[in-house]
Amino acid sequence: MNQELIRNFSIIAHIDHGKSTLADRMLHRSGAVAERDLKEQLLDTMDLERERGITIKASAVTIDMVVDGKTYMFNLIDTPGHVDFHYEVDRALAACEGALLVVDATQGVQAQTVANAYAAVGNDLEIIPVVNKIDLAGAGPEDTAIEVEHVLGISSENVQFVSAKSGDGVPELMKAIVEHLPPPTGDPDAPLQVLIFDSQYNDYRGVICYVRVMHGTLNKGRKILLMGRARNYMVTELGKFRPRMTPCDSLAAGETGYVVASIKTLKDVTVGDTITDAVHPAPEPLPGYQPPQLMVFCDFYPSSGETYNALREALERLSLNDSSFSYHPQQSDALGPGFRCGFLGLLHMEIVQERLERECGVSVVQTAPSVTYEVVLRDGKVERVEAAGDLPDASHIEELREPWVEMQIITPAEAIGNIMALAETKRGEYKRQEYISPQRVILTYEFPFNEILYDFYDKLKSITRGYGTMDYQVTDYRAGDLVKLDILVNHTPVDALSLICHRTKADHRGRRFLIKLRREIGRQQFEIRLQASIGHKIIASETIKPFRKDVTAKCYGGDVTRKRKLLEKQKKGKKRMKTVGSVDIPQKAFMTVLEPED
Amino acid sequence: MGPLVDALLRELDGYVAGQTLEVETIFVGGGTPTMLPPEELGRLLDRLRALARPGAELEFTVEANPATVTPEIAKVLVSAGVNRVSIGAQSFDVAELAVLERGHRPVQVAETVAVCREAGLGCVNLDLIFAIPGQTLESWLASLEQAIGLQPEHLSCYSLTFEPGTRLYDQLQAGKVTRVDQDLDAAMYERTIDTLSDAGYVHYEISNFSRPGYRCRHNLVYWHNEPYLGIGPSAAGLVDGARYKNVAEVAGYTEAVLAGRGPRVEEERRSIEQRARETAMLELRLIEGIDRRRFERRYGQDPVDFFSEAVRRHCETGLLEVTDQRVRLTRAGLLLADTVVADFL
Numbered sequence: 001m002n003q004e005l006i007r008n009f010s011i012i013a014h015i016d017h018g019k020s021t022l023a024d025r026m027l028h029r030s031g032a033v034a035e036r037d038l039k040e041q042l043l044d045t046m047d048l049e050r051e052r053g054i055t056i057k058a059s060a061v062t063i064d065m066v067v068d069g070k071t072y073m074f075n076l077i078d079t080p081g082h083v084d085f086h087y088e089v090d091r092a093l094a095a096c097e098g099a100l101l102v103v104d105a106t107q108g109v110q111a112q113t114v115a116n117a118y119a120a121v122g123n124d125l126e127i128i129p130v131v132n133k134i135d136l137a138g139a140g141p142e143d144t145a146i147e148v149e150h151v152l153g154i155s156s157e158n159v160q161f162v163s164a165k166s167g168d169g170v171p172e173l174m175k176a177i178v179e180h181l182p183p184p185t186g187d188p189d190a191p192l193q194v195l196i197f198d199s200q201y202n203d204y205r206g207v208i209c210y211v212r213v214m215h216g217t218l219n220k221g222r223k224i225l226l227m228g229r230a231r232n233y234m235v236t237e238l239g240k241f242r243p244r245m246t247p248c249d250s251l252a253a254g255e256t257g258y259v260v261a262s263i264k265t266l267k268d269v270t271v272g273d274t275i276t277d278a279v280h281p282a283p284e285p286l287p288g289y290q291p292p293q294l295m296v297f298c299d300f301y302p303s304s305g306e307t308y309n310a311l312r313e314a315l316e317r318l319s320l321n322d323s324s325f326s327y328h329p330q331q332s333d334a335l336g337p338g339f340r341c342g343f344l345g346l347l348h349m350e351i352v353q354e355r356l357e358r359e360c361g362v363s364v365v366q367t368a369p370s371v372t373y374e375v376v377l378r379d380g381k382v383e384r385v386e387a388a389g390d391l392p393d394a395s396h397i398e399e400l401r402e403p404w405v406e407m408q409i410i411t412p413a414e415a416i417g418n419i420m421a422l423a424e425t426k427r428g429e430y431k432r433q434e435y436i437s438p439q440r441v442i443l444t445y446e447f448p449f450n451e452i453l454y455d456f457y458d459k460l461k462s463i464t465r466g467y468g469t470m471d472y473q474v475t476d477y478r479a480g481d482l483v484k485l486d487i488l489v490n491h492t493p494v495d496a497l498s499l500i501c502h503r504t505k506a507d508h509r510g511r512r513f514l515i516k517l518r519r520e521i522g523r524q525q526f527e528i529r530l531q532a533s534i535g536h537k538i539i540a541s542e543t544i545k546p547f548r549k550d551v552t553a554k555c556y557g558g559d560v561t562r563k564r565k566l567l568e569k570q571k572k573g574k575k576r577m578k579t580v581g582s583v584d585i586p587q588k589a590f591m592t593v594l595e596p597e598d
Numbered sequence: 599m600g601p602l603v604d605a606l607l608r609e610l611d612g613y614v615a616g617q618t619l620e621v622e623t624i625f626v627g628g629g630t631p632t633m634l635p636p637e638e639l640g641r642l643l644d645r646l647r648a649l650a651r652p653g654a655e656l657e658f659t660v661e662a663n664p665a666t667v668t669p670e671i672a673k674v675l676v677s678a679g680v681n682r683v684s685i686g687a688q689s690f691d692v693a694e695l696a697v698l699e700r701g702h703r704p705v706q707v708a709e710t711v712a713v714c715r716e717a718g719l720g721c722v723n724l725d726l727i728f729a730i731p732g733q734t735l736e737s738w739l740a741s742l743e744q745a746i747g748l749q750p751e752h753l754s755c756y757s758l759t760f761e762p763g764t765r766l767y768d769q770l771q772a773g774k775v776t777r778v779d780q781d782l783d784a785a786m787y788e789r790t791i792d793t794l795s796d797a798g799y800v801h802y803e804i805s806n807f808s809r810p811g812y813r814c815r816h817n818l819v820y821w822h823n824e825p826y827l828g829i830g831p832s833a834a835g836l837v838d839g840a841r842y843k844n845v846a847e848v849a850g851y852t853e854a855v856l857a858g859r860g861p862r863v864e865e866e867r868r869s870i871e872q873r874a875r876e877t878a879m880l881e882l883r884l885i886e887g888i889d890r891r892r893f894e895r896r897y898g899q900d901p902v903d904f905f906s907e908a909v910r911r912h913c914e915t916g917l918l919e920v921t922d923q924r925v926r927l928t929r930a931g932l933l934l935a936d937t938v939v940a941d942f943l
Contacts, residue, residue, distance in 0.1 A: 523780070525915065525937060548784035551935040553756040553805050555883070558820040559834040560876060561841050561866065564943065567879070571940045 001073060003254040004183050008075045008212065010093055012120060013102035014110035014469065018132040022102060022164035023061075023076055029170060030063035030074070032242055059092070059198045060210050060256045062240040067178045074177070075256040077197065077212075079116075084345025086473055087290060088198070090119055091272045094288055095197045095212035095256060098126040098181030100173075101148070105131050105139035105161075109147045109436055111410045111469035117152045126181050129154050130173060135163040143437065151436050186253030191282035192216030192224075194251075194259070194275035199266055201321035205237070207263035210256075211275065214286060217252045218275070224261060227285040228273035233261035266323030292324045294342030295403070295474060296349055296453070297386035298369040299330050299496060301338030303587060304579070306362055308337050314360035315339060318352060325352050332389070334494040334580045335365065340386060343369075346453060365587045367496045371449045374401040374477050389495035391484050394535055400482040400500075403449040406431070407472035411464050413441050418463040426451040427502060449474060450500070485510055485539075487517070488531040489583050496590060510540040513592065520589035523547045528583055602848060603638050605855040607645055609829050613837070619827070620651035623816035625659045627684075628830065632662040636674050643678030650679075657815045659684055659723075664702040664710045672717035682721040682814075683714050684754075690741040694730045697775065698758075699765065704744075711748045721812055723752035728790065729783040730758050731775040738786050739793065746797050751812040755790050756805050757783055784933055791932075804883050804935060821884055823877040831861075840867045870897065878905060878942040882935065887926020901925050908941035 013019040059078035064071050079092045093099065099120040103113055120127050129148045134141045141161050149156040160176050162169030198210035211218075218224075222235045237260040239247035251257045263269055270292065274285035302311045315327045325348065330340040343349040349369055356362050373385045375392065376399040385391055391400075411419055416433070423430065423445055431444040447456075452472070460468045483506050487497035497517075501509050510532030517530055521544060528544040555563050579585070613619070624646050631639065643660075650656045659682040660675055667675075667683070675683065689695050690704040707724070714722055724745050728738045745753060760767045760777070769775045778786075791801055799807040803821060806814065819826050828835030831851035834843045843864040845851050854861045868876065874897040881888040893901045902909055902920055909925060912918035917931035917938050931938055 525934065545781075547934060547937070548780045549757070549787065549933045550937050551757075551804060551933060553759055555820060555880070558826060558828065558836070559843065560820065560823070560836070560880065561834065561843065561864065564876060564879060567936060567940050567943055570936065571943065 001252065001255065003185065005070065006073045006075070006183055006254045007098065007177055007181050008077065008096045008184060008254070008256060009098040009100060009125075009177065009181055010077045010079050010096050010120070011100045011102060012079060012089075012093075012116035013132075014104070014107070014112040014116075017102050017104040017107065017110070017113070018164045019102050022100070022130070022132065022162070022170075023078070025164045025167055025170055026065075026074070026076065026174075027061065027063060027243065029167075029174070030065050032061070032063045060095075060241055060258070061243045062256065063242070065174055067174050072178060073255070075212075077256065084295075084343075084348045086115075086119075087293060087344075088271055089116070090123070091195070091197045091288070093119055093123040093125060094272075094286075095195055096123070096125055097184055098128065098177070100130050100177075101127050101152075101154070102130045102132050102164075103144055103148060105133050105141045105144045106136050108140070108144050108440065109151050109410065111408050111471040114151060114408055114410070114442065115471035115473075117154070127152075127154055128173075128176055128180055129156075129159045131159055131161050132164050134161050135166055135168060147436050147440075151434070151442065184254030186213065186215045188215075188217050188253040190215040190253070191280060192218060192275070192277040193282045193286055194218055195286050196226075196269060196271060196273045196275060198271060199269045199323070201266050205260050207260075207266055207269050209259045209261070209263070209269060209275070211251070211259050212256045213251045213253050215253050215282070216277070217250055218259065219250045223278035224259075224275050225278040225281055226269065226273050227276055227281070228270050228289055228291075229268060231268065232278045233263055235259055235261050265320055267319065269323065292344065293474075294324075294326055294344065294372075295449070296343045296346055296369045296371060297340060298343075298349060299332065299335075299338050299340050299367040299387065300327075300353070300356070300364040301332065301335040301367075301496075303363045303365045306364070310362050311339065311356075311364060314356050314362040315341075317360060318355055322352065322355075324348070332496050334492075335496050338365075342386065365590060367590050368499065369453065370500065371403050371453060373403075373482070373500060375399075376401070388484050388498040388500045391500065394484070399479045401477040402480050402482060402500075403474050404446055404476055404478050405449050405452065405472040406475050407445050407447055407452070407470055409443045409445065409460065409468060409470045410436065411441055411443065411460075411468040413439055415464040415468060416441060416443065419443060419460065419468070422456075422459055422463060423447070426456060446475070447472070448478075448480065448502075483534050485513075486533045487513065488529075488533060489580055489585070490529050491531070492580065494580055494585075506534055507539055514540050514542040516592040517589055518542045518544050520586055520592050521583065522586075524582075524584060526582060600638065601852050601856065603634070603642050605852040605861075606642060606830055609855050609861060610645065610649075613827055613829075614649070618651075619649050620654070621649045621656075621827075622651060622654050623657040623659075623819065624649070625661075625816040627659075627661045628832070630663050630666055631660055632666040632671050632675075636670055639671065640674045640678060643675070643680060647679040657682060659814070659816060661686065662710065663700075664706040667710050667713050669713055669717065672713050672719065676717050676719060681719065682723065682752075683719050684723040684725060684752075685710055685714075687724045687745060688727045689730065689733075690744040691733070691737050694733055694737070694741075697730055697732060697766070698727065707745075708748055711750070721752065722748075722750045723754060723814070724748065724750045726753065726755045727758050728755060728786045729778040731770075731778065733778060733786075735782060735785055735789065739789060742790060742793055746794070752806070752808040752814060753794060753799060754806050755787075755794075757787060787933065802885050804932060818884075821880045823873065823880050839873075840865055842866075873897070874899075874904060875943050879939050882925075882927055882939055882942065885926065885932075887924045889924060891923070905942050908938075911941065912938050 011019045011023055061076045063074050065074050077092050077095050079089045101117055103109060131141045131144045133139055145156040145159040148154055160169060160173045162173055193214045195212045195214055196209045197212060200208045202208055220235055220238055224233050224235055237247055238251055238257060239245055240257040272289040276282040302308050324344055326342040327339045330338050353366055356364055370387050375383045375385050375397055377396050378398050427448050429446040434442045436442060460470055481503045482500050483503050485499050485501055485506055486493045514530045514532055523544060525547055527546050530542040531538050532540040658680045660680050661684045663686045687707040688698055688700055711722055726745055760770050794807045800810055801807050802813050825836050827837060831844060831848045832846040842862045844861040845863045851861050878888060878901060888901050890900055917928055917934055919926060919928050927935055
């Protein structure tokens with residue numbers, strides 16, 4: 001196909017600004033989907049491909065669009081919406097020449113608008129600003145356009161005003177796409193370079209790779225090489241999403257589609273990797289490839305009613321269709337054998353934990369998540385540490401470094417004071433502030449990642465009455481005055497409860513943590529002593545008094561069955577616990593470290 | 599009330615048909631059988647009385663709330679052979695009775711006891727409740743003294759249980775009432791044991807005390823895991839090795855039985871091992887505990903061996919003791935009976 005007639009672009013937006021509605025509207029306009037099938041958020045839910053019970057997410061849809069009498073091929077490439085998946089967003093954008101930056105006319109520019117726009121600029125994409133929801137009461141289309149120009153430096157002359165819901169302005173937008181977004185410029189005769197920007201697992205076909213052909217032409221039956229992994233495969237099927245999977249014989253430079261090549265598991269494919277011809281490989285892969293960066297780690301242990309093997313099998317099963325988390329065996333002194341798992345971010349961790357319980361029926365004891373630290377040892381070696389329990393003895397440590405993030409916060413101006421106060425408690429470093437409009441401000445801060453991991457977003461939402469938005473990216477590692485806080489239960493350190501925190505916060509953190517632990521562990525048969533220590537120095541302690549009374553007073557009218565069942569239920573309740581020494585520690589206790597501090 | 603008594607007698611007929619039951623004890627419970635019209639009550643009690651084994655020293659108990667026992671009712675009870683009455687006194691404090699939503703006044707307990715004595719009922723039990731929200735140790739001991747002053751042969755002192763489905767439970771969930779502190783609950787219980795022992799009562803089950811020779815033989819049947827027949831709405835029974843439970847609603851019960859359908863909503867047959875565990879669970883409630891020889895005769899193994907792990911653990915913790923004859927809770931174990939018993943299940 002003539003590349004002049006192809007446009008590859010993403011629709012990028014802050015959450016709920018109307019990205020999916022606009023995509024649906026375009027699908028409908030192209031005739032790819034009939035009005036009656038135009039369910040809300042077609043691209044997101046995609047129950048079209050429910051073949052054999054498997055849903056395939058369509059993150060790349062090809063549609064034919066007639067503009068001024070010519071038929072163009074539009075490839076819409078979807079991007080994940082959450083801050084955990086920055087790298088994936090970046091790779092999806094690398095498959096495009098342009099982007100539609102959708103901004104809600106009732107809300108204006110928000111944090112992810114900015115982050116997404118920067119990512120698009122970073123990939124040299126041409127951007128068309130699209131002010132959406134112009135038909136809503138309270139919409140300020142002109143002001144929004146001015147904000148876009150002011151904050152992002154994108155001229156307001158090119159802004160398209162639409163209502164994705166009613167379709168107003170969409171024909172003009174189609175025209176703008178053709179006129180303003182450049183066509184691809186790949187060489188169809190050059191050595192093959194194909195970017196993998198997403199992948200999905202299917203029980204029947206194996207791995208389905210979502211690809212953009214940058215140079216050369218990919219044919220069915222070709223032997224291919226995945227350059228990052230240095231592994232060969234044979235293309236058994238390729239095609240496009242229209243939006244159903246529609247096979248074709250070749251994909252030429254400039255086109256997007258999917259590739260099936262008998263790849264067994266998602267572990268064998270990395271987003272960002274380059275496919276080339278196995279016989280005549282390209283001299284080098286496409287730039288920008290990185291292995292997935294796992295930012296957050298926690299341990300999963302089988303809870304008392306589960307076995308280690310059941311947990312291992314469940315993790316294996318999940319990793320079939322989520323290649324971005326890692327797991328490896330971990331032995332805890334307190335909790336026995338389990339797994340150390342790594343995730344892209346906190347949301348990603350929560351998703352995996354929930355899927356373990358819901359889809360695999362395995363209940364786990366989860367430790368509090370930790371960021372990764374860099375430890376510089378006295379002998380000059382540098383190690384990565386994913387949990388406080390793995391820190392070497394303090395006497396061997398020369399320096400402890402923690403990851404920092406740069407964060408953009410967009411907020412109503414009246415909340416600036418409160419945000420600054422919040423940032424202070426989180427060891428934030430103020431960088432700058434810029435007014436988007438007289439009422440709204442972008443604040444830029446740097447934070448230790450650990451400080452904003454748990455409750456920062458909730459607090460920001462509450463002090464800005466829901467109007468504040470944020471986005472961040474990990475930038476670097478910096479040395480910090482960090483200490484390991486040990487938690488002792490009956491004088492025995494429980495490795496899974498220990499944590500790393502800043503020295504100035506250790507006292508407060510330790511005291512608060514013990515109070516919460518005391519509440520979660522509750523009275524048991526014997527007195528329980530809880531202590532927090534740094535090295536050998538005890539900085540806080542709490543005592544849990546033993547049970548005084550635990551007896552059913554009455555056996556109602558001989559209803560022995562009921563009494564027995566009550567006791568059995570009590571006994572079962574203990575199963576979601578871990579026994580350390582003679583103390584039963586409930587799952588929740590391991591997570592109390594995460595609870596918002598007062 | 600007519601259809602209910604009809605239904606009760608009809609359900610009973612189903613068990614009696616073609617055999618002699620030869621019962622030793624009868625307990626008419628459920629709080630307020632004395633609310634029945636006298637002639638209906640008489641019809642029911644006479645029929646029950648006829649189940650007794652000829653020549654047996656029958657224990658025949660009727661439960662009654664204070665102020666529901668008129669001299670006329672008391673006469674009906676005595677003439678039907680009832681020889682034990684169990685009165686739901688609960689507390690002698692007006693505010694506490696209000697929390698429990700009991701309609702009687704404290705003074706009516708003494709009046710009821712007097713009516714029963716007058717009619718010649720030889721054994722009186724008082725049910726009392728402690729650890730009521732708002733109750734102090736002093737007010738509990740005052741209630742207990744008043745109860746002792748009425749010279750009952752038997753006292754049941756229950757720590758309040760918040761039962762799902764009751765208003766009190768809902769109030770607790772809604773935060774409108776607060777559970778008594780665990781330490782206070784424990785102190786009330788320990789003072790109860792001491793006070794009643796000093797007054798000459800024998801503590802024979804976790805919540806039960808009696809004058810020598812007045813233990814409730816009916817309840818001992820439950821605690822020894824022996825068979826009993828349960829009749830009526832919500833009744834539970836153990837017959838021929840099977841446990842069953844009847845539908846709880848009176849209307850549903852009456853309708854089912856009179857329509858010729860069974861009123862049972864639950865039934866389970868337990869294996870010998872499960873029965874042995876249940877027996878341990880129940881007999882450990884008795885102060886004398888499990889009789890090792892008797893248990894071995896019933897289940898083929900000494901409980902010390904059968905439950906070796908649980909016995910070892912709780913002897914170590916001091917909650918359980920083993921003698922040549924018995925396995926029983928210690929005084930400390932009485933307060934933590936559920937913790938111990940759970941390990942026997």
